[in-house]
Amino acid sequence: MTAEKMTVTRATFDKVILPVYAPAQFVPVKGKGSRVWDQQGKEYIDFSGGIAVTALGHCHPALVETLKTQGETLWHTSNVFTNEPALRLASKLIAATFAKRVFFANSGAEANEAAFKLARYYAAHRHSPYKSKIIAFHNGFHGRTLFTVSVGGQPKYSDGFGPKPADIVHVPFNDLAAVKAVIDDHTCAIVVEPIQGEGGVMPATPEFIQGLRELCDQYKALLVFDEVQTGMGRSGKLFAYEHYGVAPDILTTAKALGGGFPVSAMLTTDEIASVMAPGAHGTTYGGNPLACAIAETALDIINTEEVLDGVEARRQQFVTALQAIDAKFDIFSEIRGKGLLIGAVLKPQHAGKARDLLNAAAAQGVMILNAGTDVIRFAPSLVIESTDIEEGMARFARAVESVV
Numbered sequence: 001m002t003a004e005k006m007t008v009t010r011a012t013f014d015k016v017i018l019p020v021y022a023p024a025q026f027v028p029v030k031g032k033g034s035r036v037w038d039q040q041g042k043e044y045i046d047f048s049g050g051i052a053v054t055a056l057g058h059c060h061p062a063l064v065e066t067l068k069t070q071g072e073t074l075w076h077t078s079n080v081f082t083n084e085p086a087l088r089l090a091s092k093l094i095a096a097t098f099a100k101r102v103f104f105a106n107s108g109a110e111a112n113e114a115a116f117k118l119a120r121y122y123a124a125h126r127h128s129p130y131k132s133k134i135i136a137f138h139n140g141f142h143g144r145t146l147f148t149v150s151v152g153g154q155p156k157y158s159d160g161f162g163p164k165p166a167d168i169v170h171v172p173f174n175d176l177a178a179v180k181a182v183i184d185d186h187t188c189a190i191v192v193e194p195i196q197g198e199g200g201v202m203p204a205t206p207e208f209i210q211g212l213r214e215l216c217d218q219y220k221a222l223l224v225f226d227e228v229q230t231g232m233g234r235s236g237k238l239f240a241y242e243h244y245g246v247a248p249d250i251l252t253t254a255k256a257l258g259g260g261f262p263v264s265a266m267l268t269t270d271e272i273a274s275v276m277a278p279g280a281h282g283t284t285y286g287g288n289p290l291a292c293a294i295a296e297t298a299l300d301i302i303n304t305e306e307v308l309d310g311v312e313a314r315r316q317q318f319v320t321a322l323q324a325i326d327a328k329f330d331i332f333s334e335i336r337g338k339g340l341l342i343g344a345v346l347k348p349q350h351a352g353k354a355r356d357l358l359n360a361a362a363a364q365g366v367m368i369l370n371a372g373t374d375v376i377r378f379a380p381s382l383v384i385e386s387t388d389i390e391e392g393m394a395r396f397a398r399a400v401e402s403v404v
Contacts, residue, residue, distance in 0.1 A: 009039070024362055031058025034381050034388045036367065045392035048367045052197070052229045052341065052379035055256035055302060062297050063259050070293035077289065079282060085292035090265075092299055096238055098247040099267035104287035108228030108254035109143025111264035114281055115250045116147055116191070118272065119222045123188035125275040127220060133187040135221075137173040139199030142191065142226050151191055154199070174204060176211040183215055189222040189250075190215070194240035197229035200375045201336055201343025206244055213246040222249040222272065228264070229341065232256035233302040233382050236311040236339035243338065256382075259298040263291035307382055311339045317386060318342055318378060321393035328397075329404050342378040343371055350374075353403060360399035366392045 010025050026038040034057050036044045049055065056063065070085065077083055090102040105111050116134065123131040136142070138153040149157050150164040153173075158164060167186075171178035173196060183190075190212050196202040216223040223246075230240040231253035241248055249272055254264030264286075285291070301307060319335055322344050326332040334345040346353060354370035361368045369377040380389075 024359075026362065033057040033059075034384045034392075042365065044362070044365050044367050045388050045395065046367045047378045047380045047392055047396075048369045049256075049379045049381055050260060051255070051369060052234055053255045053258075054260045055232055055234065055382045056259045056298060057381040057383060058260070060259060060301075062301060063261075063294055066294050066297040067261070067290075070290050073289075075288065075290045076285070078284070079287065083287070083289040083292070085289040085296060086287040089292045089296045089299065092296065092303075093265060093267060096299075096303055097251070097267055098241075098269070099251065100270040101268050101273035103266040103268075103281070104292065105254075105264045105266070105283050106262050106285050106291070107143070107264050108226075108252065109145050109148050110283065110286070111228065111252035111254055111266045112142045112148045112151070112191075112226060113145050114266045115224050115226075115252050115268075116151060116189070117281060118250060118266070118268065118276070119189035119191075119224060121280065122222065122272050122275050127188075128186075131186050131188045131220075132167045133184070134168045134189050134191060135179060135182060135187060136168060136170055136191045137193075137196070138170050139173060139196055139202070140170075140191070140193055140226075141196070141198035142193075143228075173199070173202060174208045176208055176215075179212065179215060183219055183221070185219060187219050187221045189224050191224045191226060193226045193230065194244065195230050195235065195338055195341055197341065197377075198371055200345070200371045201341060201377055203336060203338055204244075209241075209244040210246055216249070224248060224250045224252075226252050228252055228254045229379075230338075232298070233308055233311060234339055234341050234379070236308060236315070238303050238308065240338065256302070257298065258291060258295045261291055261294040263295045302382065311382055314380075314382075314384060314386075314389065315339055315342065317389045318380075318393070321389070321397075325393075325397050325400055329400050331400060331404055340378070340380055340382055344376040344378075346374045346376070350404065356403050357399060360403050361396055364395040364399045364402075366395040366399065368396065 028036045030037045034046050036046050120132050136151045140153040142148040142152045147165050153170045169182050225248035227239050251267045332344045333347045337343045352373045354373050371377040
């Protein structure tokens with residue numbers, strides 16, 4: 001007996017899903033590469049990448065093959081046991097980074113939760129139980145658990161949920177003097193995104209990141225890089241910290257790590273990991289063989305010269321097209337970001353129109369993102385074809401014309 005397939009539409013969402021999202025009116029049902037089709041068969045070019053997740057496009061053949069092979073081999077064992085895909089993936093992440101130890105979870109929020117807990121736990125065991133202050137930044141975003149949303153510097157996401165975790169201080173991003181004014185011997189960690197994603201695609205300056213490293217060393221605090229959005233090739237390096245000439249003490253990655261399959265990781269050093277013991281932290285699904293096998297394949301493909309070197313050329317094609325749109329419509333004040341995390345900032349006379357442009361783009365058959373009300377965000381596949389960029393930007397130009 002086979003289950004009867006239920007007919008569902010966008011209207012079904014309003015009846016059955018918790019109203020915490022406001023999804024587009026069309027429902028995607030199929031994707032291949034950087035093209036997506038909805039229930040009516042309309043085609044879209046995907047410049048959103050599932051919010052920087054589908055770094056190899058939709059249904060990449062190598063990921064599909066790994067999913068099939070591992071899906072017929074071993075899905076889940078629990079962390080009472082280890083498994084070969086998790087051990088291979090951890091070994092490859094260590095070989096490619098500063099890290100010596102890895103913790104696997106399922107989402108960026110869970111990886112960040114583990115990172116923040118580890119930072120406080122390390123400070124309490126190596127220094128003092130009173131060394132618990134976390135310094136983070138306005139407009140940062142680190143996840144939706146109560147701890148991570150409290151570390152994130154956007155009160156609209158954390159207010160109204162009761163008492164927040166204490167001893168978290170927020171200061172302006174890229175303002176080293178502001179950090180110096182609040183850091184002290186009670187500080188256990190500074191938490192920073194190398195490029196603020198949800199906060200408007202705002203890159204950190206080299207001086208800022210290097211200054212944070214020096215302050216952490218001075219005050220015996222840990223430097224935590226949230227690379228959930230910037231990691232796995234998005235910036236043109238495997239991880240964005242490589243652009244800055246410094247290494248963090250803890251790094252988190254998710255989103256593109258699984259190419260669309262839910263998986264995340266927290267990376268750290270032997271010394272910091274040494275305070276942990278069995279039972280100090282954990283997760284049911286983290287490190288399961290199905291997720292880790294797919295992530296290993298994604299890492300093998302992304303961490304190559306062909307893919308990483310191709311990111312900058314694709315970025316330039318996007319920037320050139322955006323500059324041409326601006327020359328015609330006078331709409332952007334700045335195009336910023338790194339690699340294929342691109343933010344086009346709307347001029348004051350077009351302030352607040354980011355969502356209107358997103359909807360207009362969908363009507364023209366191109367999927368984009370916003371980062372706040374005044375920034376259009378592009379986070380496409382790292383291997384998107386040049387012809388897809390050309391056609392998608394032509395569609396986006398028509399969307400801009402319809403709004404302005």
